[in-house]
Amino acid sequence: MKRALFIVLILAFAATANAQDLNARVTVVAPKVQTTNKRVFQSLETAMKDFLNGHKWLGDPVQPQERIDCSFVLNIVSWDGGTNFSGELQVQSSRPVFNSNYTTTLLNLNDKDFDFSYTEGQTIDYTDQTFTSNLASVMAFYAYIIAGTDYDTFSRYGGSSYFAQAQQVVINAQTSSYKGWKAFDGNVSRYWLSENLNNKIYATLRSFMYDYHRAGLDVMADNPGLGKKMITGILPLLAQVDRTRIGSMLPLIFFSAKSDELVSIFSGSSPQERIQAMNILIQADPSNGIKYQVLQKAN
DSSP states (O other): OHHHHHHHHHHHHHHHHHTOOEEEEEEEEOTTOOOSOOHHHHHHHHHHHHHHHHSOOOSSOOOGGGSEEEEEEEEEEEEOSSSEEEEEEEEEEEEEOTTSSOEEEEEEEEEEEEEEEOOTTOOOOOOSSSOOOHHHHHHHHHHHHHHHHHHHTTSTTTTHHHHHHHHHHHHHGGGSOOTTSSTTSOSSSHHHHHHHHTOGGGHHHHHHHHIIIIIIIHHHTTOHHHHHHHHHHHGGGGGGSOOSSTTOOHHHHHHHHHHHHHHHHHHTSOHHHHHHHHHHHHHHOGGGHHHHGGGGTOO
């Protein structure tokens, strides 16, 4: 009997270990909340980490070194002392660049409409079929967004199935009263991020992400000139992405993750290449125009 129980425990542990697709770091902070009970925040942090790292998000088997690096920083801005919380969630993800020690940022976004319920010591339950809680749905949504964004950089439109799963989370959440899931919840929301990623209008930007990473960054460690030439060649595509459409969130997310990196890539180029890159980037991303203007003086 003891031997059988031991085997069951070993198999359960192995299944849990194999389920880890994300290497998620979770931090919960509450600088504005006045309370002596910090245990609830520690409990929430552990529950979120266990949920994200313990769930099977990807359709492919994943080796430990292939887990997707990501971070979730939850800033609790209010708590009623019971089970109701309001906060802002910072989500980031990255992936390594081939043959280098460099990691490139893929996602860097801030979700400001994150209200949820949580009881200290609670485990987080989730199903793809229905809306169970806002805490579970928001994290599942971003887990699928992280997965899809990562896959898009390794194969052209490779993340489509994960973006479709993220959209299903949005559809399930239409029955809830929480913000961020509906078209009228503002132009920067989970609804519009999912809509953009599943909309053919933004296929050019998703295709750019693949070429930029696989034929550009992944080549630069072995052949910097060739990698930069590829990025230079596809850069004009960014100016073709429609930023005026209602709910145009994907370009905003892209440049939030990539603007500094693009400046770094072209800083060492010739004056002519720098000016050309600067003009394209300012046209494509006018909100970061001052940042791109440093290319005029870069060496």
